[in-house]
Amino acid sequence: MDASPSTGNDVSDVLRRLAVVFAEFEGRLAQTPLIRKLTRGRFTIQDYAAFLIGLRQQVKEGAQWMSRAASNIDDEHLELRSILMRHAVTEHRDFRLLEADYVAAGGTLGEIRGAEKNIGSEALSAWMFHEASRPNPFGLLGAMWIIEGLGQIKALEWGRLVQSRLGLPDEAVRFLVYHGENDAEHIKEFETMLALVLPDPAVARRIVRTAEVTARLYALQIEEIMP
Amino acid sequence: MTALRDAYITGTSAILPGAPVGNDQIEDHIGRICGRGSLLGRRALRWNGVKTRHYALDTQGAATDSNAGMCAKAVLGALDDARLGRGDLGYLAAATTQGDYLVPGHGVTVHGELGGGPLEVASFQSVCGSSLMAAKAAWLNIRAGEHQVAAACAGEFSSRWFQPAFYEGTTLVDAKGRLAAEADYLRFTLSDGAGAIIVEPAPRADRLSLKIDFIDVVSLAGDFEPCMWAGAPIATRADAAGVWSHTGPAAAHKAGAVALLQDFELLKRVIRAWVGVYLKKVDEGRIVPAAVDWLLCHYSAQSLRDELMSLLERTAGAIPVEKWFSNLPWVGNVGSASIWIMLDEFMRSGRLARGQKVLCVVPESGRSLVGFMMLEAV
Numbered sequence: 238m239d240a241s242p243s244t245g246n247d248v249s250d251v252l253r254r255l256a257v258v259f260a261e262f263e264g265r266l267a268q269t270p271l272i273r274k275l276t277r278g279r280f281t282i283q284d285y286a287a288f289l290i291g292l293r294q295q296v297k298e299g300a301q302w303m304s305r306a307a308s309n310i311d312d313e314h315l316e317l318r319s320i321l322m323r324h325a326v327t328e329h330r331d332f333r334l335l336e337a338d339y340v341a342a343g344g345t346l347g348e349i350r351g352a353e354k355n356i357g358s359e360a361l362s363a364w365m366f367h368e369a370s371r372p373n374p375f376g377l378l379g380a381m382w383i384i385e386g387l388g389q390i391k392a393l394e395w396g397r398l399v400q401s402r403l404g405l406p407d408e409a410v411r412f413l414v415y416h417g418e419n420d421a422e423h424i425k426e427f428e429t430m431l432a433l434v435l436p437d438p439a440v441a442r443r444i445v446r447t448a449e450v451t452a453r454l455y456a457l458q459i460e461e462i463m464p
Numbered sequence: 465m466t467a468l469r470d471a472y473i474t475g476t477s478a479i480l481p482g483a484p485v486g487n488d489q490i491e492d493h494i495g496r497i498c499g500r501g502s503l504l505g506r507r508a509l510r511w512n513g514v515k516t517r518h519y520a521l522d523t524q525g526a527a528t529d530s531n532a533g534m535c536a537k538a539v540l541g542a543l544d545d546a547r548l549g550r551g552d553l554g555y556l557a558a559a560t561t562q563g564d565y566l567v568p569g570h571g572v573t574v575h576g577e578l579g580g581g582p583l584e585v586a587s588f589q590s591v592c593g594s595s596l597m598a599a600k601a602a603w604l605n606i607r608a609g610e611h612q613v614a615a616a617c618a619g620e621f622s623s624r625w626f627q628p629a630f631y632e633g634t635t636l637v638d639a640k641g642r643l644a645a646e647a648d649y650l651r652f653t654l655s656d657g658a659g660a661i662i663v664e665p666a667p668r669a670d671r672l673s674l675k676i677d678f679i680d681v682v683s684l685a686g687d688f689e690p691c692m693w694a695g696a697p698i699a700t701r702a703d704a705a706g707v708w709s710h711t712g713p714a715a716a717h718k719a720g721a722v723a724l725l726q727d728f729e730l731l732k733r734v735i736r737a738w739v740g741v742y743l744k745k746v747d748e749g750r751i752v753p754a755a756v757d758w759l760l761c762h763y764s765a766q767s768l769r770d771e772l773m774s775l776l777e778r779t780a781g782a783i784p785v786e787k788w789f790s791n792l793p794w795v796g797n798v799g800s801a802s803i804w805i806m807l808d809e810f811m812r813s814g815r816l817a818r819g820q821k822v823l824c825v826v827p828e829s830g831r832s833l834v835g836f837m838m839l840e841a842v
Contacts, residue, residue, distance in 0.1 A: 253743050253779035260740020263733060264687030276689060276730070277702050390736075394729070424778055 247441075248431045252424075254445045255382045262383060262452035266391070269459045275395065280402050282343065283464035288399075289339045289412070290352040291462035293332055295455075296412075298362055299384065300329030306369040306377050314373065317433045320426075324381075334412045341409035357458030364454055368447060375434045379448030382427060383455060471606035473674040473839065475546025475662035478808040479538045479619075480795055481529050484516035485655075493519040494626040494651055498641035508652035511767065517655035517796025519623045527624065531564045534658035535619035536577035538804070542615060542660040546668070550578065554611035556585045557601040559594035559618035559800045561830075562625060562694070562724075563587075574617060584611065591692060592762055593681060593828035594618060595659075595800040596835035600679040602663045612665065618800035619658030625694070625724050626651040635697070636720040646698055646725040654724075655796035659804025667842045672816060677838040680750070682741050684734075685831040691734050692829045694724040701725075726829065734832040739772055739781075741834050742825070746781045751836065757820035759783045760810060761790065762802045763827050783823070789815065802826075803837075816841050 266272050271288060274280045307321040339349045354362065368374050396413025399405065407414070434440050485493060487509055491501055520529045529537075535558055543549055556575060563570040569587030584605075588597040595618040602614035631637050636644045643651075667673035689702040697719045700706045708716035716722055745751040776782035791809045798805055803826050810816065824837040 247780075249778060249780040250747075253747055253781055256775060256779055257740055257744045257747060260737055260743070263740075264684055264737060267687050267733070273702075278699055394733070398729070424774060428778060 248428060248435050251431055251435060251441050251444055252428065255379060255448050258379075258445065258448045258452055259383065259386050262456065263391070265452070265456045266459060269456060271459055271462045272395075275398050275402070278402060280399065281464070282403055285342055285399055285403060285405075286339065286344050286348075287462050287464040289335055289342070289344075290349050291355055291358065291458060292412075293335050293339075293349060293352075294354050294358045295361060295384070295458065296328075296335055297332040298365065299331075300325040302365040302369040302377075303328070303381075305366065306374045309370065309372055309374055311373055314433060317375075317430060320430055331412065334415065338409050338412045342405060355458060355461035357454060357456075357461040361451070361454040361458050364450060375440050376443035376447035378427075378430055378434070379444040379446070380451040381430075382444075383448050383451045385427075387455070466609060468607045469609060469665050471603050471663050471665055471676055472667045472842065473661045473676065473807075474664045474668050475542040475544070475548070476804060476808040476811050477538045477541030477545055477660050478795075478801075478805040479534045479541065479658040480518040480798075480805070481520040481534060481656055482518055482522070484794065485519055486516055487514075490517075490652060492523045493521050493525075494623050495525060495628045497628050497631055497637060497643045497648075500641055502643065502648050502651070504643075504645055504648045505652040508649045512653050512797065513767070513793050514653070514655075514796050515793045517798075518657055520621050520656040521623045521627075525627060527621075529621075530577070531560055531562075531619045531621040531658070532558075532570065532573040532577045534621070534656070535560075535570075535574040535617045535660070538619065538658040538660035538801075539574065539578060539615045539617050542617075542662045543613075546613075546662040546664070548613060548662065550580045552613045553580075553583060553615055555602060555605045555614040556583050557588060557598035557605075557614065557616045558585065559588040559590075559598040559616070561589070561591045561594065561620055561799050562622070563589065564621070570619075574619075590800075590833065591828040591830035592799050592802060593826050593830070593833045593835045595803050596679055596681050596824075596826050596837055599661065599663075599676075599837065600681065602661070603676050603679060606663045606665050609665075614663045615660055616663065616804075617658060617660035618804055620654065620799040620801050621656050622650075622654040622724070622799065623656050626654075630723045631720075634718055634720040634723070636723060644698070644720070644725075646727065647720075647723050649728070650692070650724050650726050653797055654799055657795065657798040657801050657805055659798075659801040659808060661804055661807070672811075672818060672841045674811075674822065674839040675842045677821075677840055678750070679835065679837045680745070681833065681835040683831070683833045684737050684741070685833065688730065688734060688737070688832040690727075690831050691730045692724070692726045693831075695721060697721045698725060698727075731829055734829050735772065735827075737832055738827045738834045739775065742836075743776075743779055743781050745836060746779075751823065751838070753781055753783050755821055756783050756823045757787065758810070758816065758822045759788045759825065760803065760806050760822060761788060761825040762792075762797075762806070763825070789813070818842065
């Protein structure tokens, strides 16, 4: 295959487009009222509580849509199915950690578990399960790039800012800080997954498109967080 | 409408004041805060990789030149390099981060130092990227046929802003006399000098000229808060209505609002954003990494962390390190002037061959801006 830029079906081309989508996503996140408060030093404990409530739904559902996606992958792509299932197993209890942080920061389990999804979370959740329900939902690799990128790059940054602004103990920021710690293997593993479904121009387009939609809806979820 | 013409860089020049100053002599020129040497300086130098630099302040703290003075010398040097004189110049675009005056602008101040008859001038004030803003104005003025000879110059006299009086007696110095990292880092990173280019509608017949293919300047200021700034205290820097001029100079100084400051945490995000802009240019085909013969980047490869270098490699966006040319380690980081100082040394190095493409990249952390200039040797 021609590996020059703009062929649109090569692993590095897709990675490059995803990197651009992520960079623009970071810019959009930085403009949301909640993250502005965090970076401008006006973040309160109420903001943190609302932040954790806002994140919980997507964290909880992450392993669920990943499992559903795995169940829709055909026998020609067993390796990808295995990777997704392993991912789902690794992550499906993470929301418990987030709940524990909420309690350590002064909230109650009842509050965080009983909270309603915000408008952005509703849209994001519907989108993820819709995509995961399609046969061979390879576009979701784009969604994983966005959501895992958040975990690898943004969570630690946010976690440290939250901790220093609010003077919270380690046990109140474990979800954000813990997620940011193992970023070295991130791109390499992702490259492996892409190579399992590429080259294929239609799949390449779908991965990038799914990343764009997921990034927009994720930012909407953060925009809709109001203490 | 008449067609736009091509425009070429036909002369370059660099002005580096005084003798090179080694890492151990920095504070002999910029001074010591509360009389004590900086603890952070060593770390800053390891990170920025600068070994020697130049200052327009002598060891007594006396100025040996001005920002506009160095710029004027650079313009005359570049005119001379192009085998032209002051009388040939029609348009002057002048860039800087912090000019000599608050008012009037840098352009007229440089013209004042340059002397001579009427000129069209323009001032570009930002940080490192102001160099390419000025270059774009010079290029377009030639392209549009408005002038026959244009100069773009850029200069910095950062060291005078690093003297102890800018920090002592402010909230930037703690009870033990230690300067805040946001301020101290830049004292060991930036230095003085100026550079200039001449742009004309025809290449030189006797030697290589550089055809300007494009100049793209991209600001992401809508996404990010000030990352390197002067004029506001650290805590309230994002609020443009709360800058130094509201409280008056004495109160602003006390609040640490006058010194030049850098936010490191934000810088990490801004660097990723720069890489994002670059990769978008690659994706759009505006920049084709494989077609670039030389990369002049106002940022060292070592400062881009491994994770970003790896991202560039995996996305087919990387330009091999052998193609990078930089004189940052021995001339220092001269802000907006750096790219012209680098281009001048590159042109004199004999490395360039006809037909080769030179990509200049100028990131500016000020408020997350990045500029690209593609040149072709003709």
